Amino acid sequence: MSLLRFIFFLFSIQIAMGQDFSIRGQVFYANQPLESVSVFIMGTSIGVTTNSKGQFLLNFSKIKNPKLVISYLGYKSLTIPVSSLKTDFGIIEMELDELLDEVVISGTLKPVSKLDSPVPVDVYGQSFFKANPTSSVFEALENINGVRPQLNCNVCNTGDIHINGQEGSYTMVLIDGLPLVSGLSTVYGLSGIPQSLIERVEVIKGPASTLYGSEAIGGVINLITKLPENTSKLSIDSFTSGWGELNTDIGYKYNVSKKSTGLLGINYFNYSKPIDNNDDGFTDLTLQDRISIFNKFTLGNKLSFATRYFYEDRWGGQLGWMPKYRGGDLLYGESIYTSRFELFGNYAINNDISFQFSFNDHNQDSVYGTTVFNADQTIGFAQMTLNKNIRNNEFLLGVSYRYSYYDDDTTATYDEITANNRASITHLPGIFIQNQTQLNAKNIVLVGLRYDYNSIYGSIITPRLNYKINNRDKTSTLRLSAGTGYRIAQIFTEDHASLTGARKVEFLERLNPEKSWNTNLNYVKKMYLKKGAILDFDLSIFHTQFSNKIIPDYDTDPNKIIYGNLNGTSTSQGVSLNFNMLSQGGIRINFGATYIDTKIEEEGILTRPYLTEQFQGVWKIEKKWNPTQLVLDFTGSMTGPLKLPTLGKLDPRPEYSPTFNIVNVQLTKIWTNTIETYGGVKNILNFTPPSNSIARSFDPFDKQVVFDDQGTAMSTPNNPYGLTFDPSYVYASNQGLRFFIGMRWKLVTSGK
Numbered sequence: 001m002s003l004l005r006f007i008f009f010l011f012s013i014q015i016a017m018g019q020d021f022s023i024r025g026q027v028f029y030a031n032q033p034l035e036s037v038s039v040f041i042m043g044t045s046i047g048v049t050t051n052s053k054g055q056f057l058l059n060f061s062k063i064k065n066p067k068l069v070i071s072y073l074g075y076k077s078l079t080i081p082v083s084s085l086k087t088d089f090g091i092i093e094m095e096l097d098e099l100l101d102e103v104v105i106s107g108t109l110k111p112v113s114k115l116d117s118p119v120p121v122d123v124y125g126q127s128f129f130k131a132n133p134t135s136s137v138f139e140a141l142e143n144i145n146g147v148r149p150q151l152n153c154n155v156c157n158t159g160d161i162h163i164n165g166q167e168g169s170y171t172m173v174l175i176d177g178l179p180l181v182s183g184l185s186t187v188y189g190l191s192g193i194p195q196s197l198i199e200r201v202e203v204i205k206g207p208a209s210t211l212y213g214s215e216a217i218g219g220v221i222n223l224i225t226k227l228p229e230n231t232s233k234l235s236i237d238s239f240t241s242g243w244g245e246l247n248t249d250i251g252y253k254y255n256v257s258k259k260s261t262g263l264l265g266i267n268y269f270n271y272s273k274p275i276d277n278n279d280d281g282f283t284d285l286t287l288q289d290r291i292s293i294f295n296k297f298t299l300g301n302k303l304s305f306a307t308r309y310f311y312e313d314r315w316g317g318q319l320g321w322m323p324k325y326r327g328g329d330l331l332y333g334e335s336i337y338t339s340r341f342e343l344f345g346n347y348a349i350n351n352d353i354s355f356q357f358s359f360n361d362h363n364q365d366s367v368y369g370t371t372v373f374n375a376d377q378t379i380g381f382a383q384m385t386l387n388k389n390i391r392n393n394e395f396l397l398g399v400s401y402r403y404s405y406y407d408d409d410t411t412a413t414y415d416e417i418t419a420n421n422r423a424s425i426t427h428l429p430g431i432f433i434q435n436q437t438q439l440n441a442k443n444i445v446l447v448g449l450r451y452d453y454n455s456i457y458g459s460i461i462t463p464r465l466n467y468k469i470n471n472r473d474k475t476s477t478l479r480l481s482a483g484t485g486y487r488i489a490q491i492f493t494e495d496h497a498s499l500t501g502a503r504k505v506e507f508l509e510r511l512n513p514e515k516s517w518n519t520n521l522n523y524v525k526k527m528y529l530k531k532g533a534i535l536d537f538d539l540s541i542f543h544t545q546f547s548n549k550i551i552p553d554y555d556t557d558p559n560k561i562i563y564g565n566l567n568g569t570s571t572s573q574g575v576s577l578n579f580n581m582l583s584q585g586g587i588r589i590n591f592g593a594t595y596i597d598t599k600i601e602e603e604g605i606l607t608r609p610y611l612t613e614q615f616q617g618v619w620k621i622e623k624k625w626n627p628t629q630l631v632l633d634f635t636g637s638m639t640g641p642l643k644l645p646t647l648g649k650l651d652p653r654p655e656y657s658p659t660f661n662i663v664n665v666q667l668t669k670i671w672t673n674t675i676e677t678y679g680g681v682k683n684i685l686n687f688t689p690p691s692n693s694i695a696r697s698f699d700p701f702d703k704q705v706v707f708d709d710q711g712t713a714m715s716t717p718n719n720p721y722g723l724t725f726d727p728s729y730v731y732a733s734n735q736g737l738r739f740f741i742g743m744r745w746k747l748v749t750s751g752k
Contacts, residue, residue: 020061021082025089026054027070034072034094038626042067042079045627070094071626115474118436118446118466119481120522120540122203122578128590129195131620131633132664133239133678133742135247135269137223140195142662143618143635145592146205146576147221150611154694154727154734155316156334156368157286163205163219164542165572165596165612170218170487170516176225176306178344178358179212179381179402196237196249197265197294199226205576206481206518206542211432211448211464217485217516218544225306228253228263228298232746239742241682243285243735244273256297265294274319277736278691281698282332284734286316305345312338318700327367332700332725336366356383369700375408376423394436396448402428426488427455434464444468448483457513460486479522487514518544538578546570549600568602570609586624593617608643611731615640615659629670633680636663642731647695647713650721657731660687674748679741686737693734695726 027037033054040047041060050056060066068089070078075094114123124144134140138159141147150168151159160168172179204220212220231253238248250266268291274283290312298304315321317333325331344358362377383400407423434448446466453459464483470476520542527535549566574596581589598612617638624631641656666680699705702724706714715722 020059021063021066021087022057022059023068023082023087023089024055024057026050026091027056027072027094028054028091029075029094034075037070037072037094039068039070040627041082042069043627043629047627069626115470115477116444116468118444118468118479119204120479120520120524122205124201124203126199128620129198129201130668130678131622131666132635132682133237133247133666133740134195135245137195137198141201141221142637143620144201144203145578145618146594146616147203148613148616148637148639151730151733152728153334154730155282155286155332156314156336157316157733161221162611163203163221164544164574164576164594165598166218166544167611172212172216172220174212174220174222175342176344176346177222178356179379180342180344180358180360196235196251196267197225197263197296199224199230205540206483206520206544211434211450217487217514225294225296226251226263227304228261228296231263232748235744235746237742237744239678239740242739243271243275245269245271245740259300261298263294263296265292265296267292267294276319278688278693278734280691280694281318282694283316283319286314286334288312288314290314301348303345303347305343308340308342310338310340310342312336314338327370327372329370329701329703332369334366334368336364339363352387354385354387356385357381373408375406377407378405379403392438394438396432396434396436398432400430400432402426402430404428425455429453442470442472454488454513457488460513462486475526475528477522477524479520479524481518481520481522483518485516485518512548514546514548514550516544516546518542533581533583536578536580538580540576541574542576543573544571546572566600566602568600570598570600572596572598572612586626588620588622588624590618590620592619610643610645613640613642631668631670633666633668634663635666636661639732644731645726645728647721647723647726650715651695651723652721653690653692653695653729657689660732661685662687662732675743675745677741677743679739681737681739683735683737687732688734688736689730689732693727693729695723695729697725700725 027034027039027050033050033052035050035052035054037050037054037056038047039050039056039058041058041063044060044063046058046060048056048058066082068080068082070080070092072094078092078094080089114121122144129140132140132143138149138161141161142149146164148162149159150162151157161171161173162168163171174180202222202224206219231251233253235251236248238246240246247269248267252264254262254264256262269288271285271288274287275285276282277284290310292308292310294306294308296304296306315333315335318331321331321333323335325333326335340360340362342358342360345356347355349355358381360379364373364375366373380403381400383398385396385398388395388397404426405423407421409421430450430452432448432450434446436444436446438444444467446464448464450462451459462484465481467480469478520540522538522540525537529535546566547569549570574594576594577592579589579591581587594616596612596614596616598609600607600609615638619634619636621634622631638659638661640659643656644654646653646655663684664680664682665684666678668676668678670676696702696705696719705719705724706716708714713719713722713724
């Protein structure tokens, strides 16, 4: 027995040190061999590719516990343990990657294959956003074609999201299909959504008021959060930058009962190092300290609901500013305390009827120099939907009710009759119906109609029409969309420029709801090449015309912002192209370009609106080396000239911004299936706007400005251009080149 034990001991040592292997097999899909499939040993550079018959032969030695990885573009990767007991794997069957045919819900309010959806919907998953890690959803959208985060203030760095050149207030942001980001949170609510808890982002370009009501006048961005059952037990994603920014996302899955699962997410961001690289005396980046706590539950397959609490303390202004100067005129600062609570969910009564609900309470305590702005907003939303299939028709019927309470200390809630402040309360019941008809295997028609009754503005009707035609294998798809949208403006909650205190706000009239008419032609072509590459072309031609549009007038009086409904029309039209290529060599290329022609016609005069680009380009290039598990990402954007709000004819600052590029690079190392590290450089070209973007930054309270009898700044020896303090001349971040480094870790439990 001792001899047998000794032999077994030697055999164990041989296994531990590794042994020689010669393994073979064939890779197939749907009974057809796959050529150029990557076959390699995990954690090494040892690998081969399959031949035209799908065959491979791989020889290696001295590797402990080897694992065979089989990877092919468009298919799920396979990992197979290797042992000396099995050297011929025979036929290995691959499975298609479900991401080739994503399921979307934003276009029709029900899950549907993206290929079958009559409404064009762009889908962006986690891997897209990981290529350029950011601390907020607002920044994360900068590499989506036709979508552009726009900064609106040089001091507090607030912003909104433009779709096809339209103002951010025309973009409706949803969380799990529910309208949570609106009004006050349009400006500040996008900063605290934990990016690590987002499963994907769906984007609709063009009006969607038939389904979502007011605010969906220019487009919809739907943030789909992860299901607790599809997440890791514990995950951490944290990075820091050379500027001192720290962002940490923590996700934790737990079981409440056998049928109930919860997902807790915590996002913390801190930036507390004042930097003034352009020497204008103001912070280049707003200091921020914020926390967001997210909790999502699923109870069986019936009820899903989530809560989120968000708190943020942010300020920007003159160096040396401290909270004791808040609201005073010694040092200029913009200080905003934001507290927000959200509750939202969905209850499936049965297979056909579901009930959606949301509630949010937003409290803002802020000062902009000496201008105090305190506001409270509460919005409750409830909706019941009925889905019914009758032969080739899919009916969707819905009834909704939205309650809005808004109160602030501006003229927006001032009652001239009683000379007292009075909160604004709006009731908005609505009903909508849509029918999707499958005419045949190649043709789908969708028609819809919505009726809303606003307690202040009365009845509003919004119809829609969508038509889709595709070839037999769905590699070519043509979609035609037409519809209307409407929006009821809330100036003080949506336009930050009205709060800076640099200009006086003036209303010419009672503002009526804005309306839009939109048509969109979309063509998608997919090509699957023999060597495993996939090419995807997506071309859209769009045209939107607005009536009653509210356009801030900066030009009539440089000391005022004048608001009124446009007595004319505003048109936005253009063309958008997306090109995607996935190659078997581990290269993914995403390229997008949008040309926008936006014009305002009033009394026969054509003008171009502020902060609207004529051209936008985005790109993303990814190269992955499977044996070493390294991923290199290049991301970037190009923005054409934007018209900027200058302070009169004497203002020496250019009326248009230059064409500028923001380029980023990142290298990721995947160590195991639980740990990866990443790092890179943002804004490699070190682009920043000019240092004089803030007019008269040395005199923020206009103490040295001389005004005439009409309140207009006069040209004087110490103010030759007749300027006043104004931070609204902004189009890009003041952050230049900076490094970042981070780590992702997750705890994977059995069965996950």
